[in-house]
Amino acid sequence: xxxxxxxxxxxxxxxxxxxxxxxxxxxxxxxxxxxxxxxxxxxxxxxxxxxxxxxxxxxxxxxxxxxxxxxxxxxxxxxxxxxxxxxxxxxxxxxxxxxxxxxxxxxxxxxxxxxxx
Amino acid sequence: xxxxxxxxxxxxxxxxxxxxxxxxxxxxxxxxxxxxxxxxxxxxxxxxxxxxxxxxxxxxxxxxxxxxxxxxxxxxxxxxxxxxxxxxxxxxxxxxxxxxxxxxxxxxxxxxxxx
Numbered sequence: 001x002x003x004x005x006x007x008x009x010x011x012x013x014x015x016x017x018x019x020x021x022x023x024x025x026x027x028x029x030x031x032x033x034x035x036x037x038x039x040x041x042x043x044x045x046x047x048x049x050x051x052x053x054x055x056x057x058x059x060x061x062x063x064x065x066x067x068x069x070x071x072x073x074x075x076x077x078x079x080x081x082x083x084x085x086x087x088x089x090x091x092x093x094x095x096x097x098x099x100x101x102x103x104x105x106x107x108x109x110x111x112x113x114x115x116x117x
Numbered sequence: 118x119x120x121x122x123x124x125x126x127x128x129x130x131x132x133x134x135x136x137x138x139x140x141x142x143x144x145x146x147x148x149x150x151x152x153x154x155x156x157x158x159x160x161x162x163x164x165x166x167x168x169x170x171x172x173x174x175x176x177x178x179x180x181x182x183x184x185x186x187x188x189x190x191x192x193x194x195x196x197x198x199x200x201x202x203x204x205x206x207x208x209x210x211x212x213x214x215x216x217x218x219x220x221x222x223x224x225x226x227x228x229x230x231x232x
Binding site: 003004035040041042043044045056058090092103105106107108109110111 | 121123148149151153158159160161162163166168206208210217218219220221222223224225
């Protein structure tokens with residue numbers, strides 16, 4: 001049973017560019033959440049997708065957007081990259097069994113390390 | 118401000134030692150708490166989810182308690198082993214403005230167990 005997978009593993013971009021990160025959830029999971037972890041900080045919740053819609057969002061600007069596909073995989077897009085966007089981006093999936101979506105145990109991928117120069 | 122604080126930031130123990138660390142959160146906003154273990158170069162792994170005051174969870178040598186009235190959770194590791202070396206993350210589901218819930222992570226406690 002494949003766990004959560006993310007691609008790419010590492011990415012280097014320059015300021016002003018756009019980036020797309022990808023995530024495939026654990027088999028049987030229909031909910032995908034994205035997190036940003038800056039150096040020395042805990043992960044910060046970006047947003048969560050369920051049934052191809054953004055269900056909940058953290059305190060991130062509109063430059064951060066996402067998408068969920070019918071097969072439950074998801075993309076995170078960041079436009080107009082800033083130096084401060086350099087971070088580890090984690091994707092997590094969950095099965096939505098509790099009905100309280102952020103309460104469900106989440107299964108994390110290995111992350112994508114984004115460096116903005 | 119809905120802050121989740123973890124202490125200590127890091128600690129080193131010897132193999133066989135028992136240890137514990139703390140996650141603190143605003144008690145008035147609390148809904149649920151998760152503990153995760155994150156080994157270097159791996160993905161965070163869920164340990165426990167806790168919701169009720171007085172809740173205690175156990176998984177092998179690792180256990181956790183929850184005090185929602187005073188706003189803290191303890192994670193205990195009995196007889197630490199080198200393979201327990203990891204960052205232990207606490208994440209709290211807190212009630213924000215209106216009926217919105219916000220998932221907030223602490224910065225983690227980095228545990229190093231020396232053989």
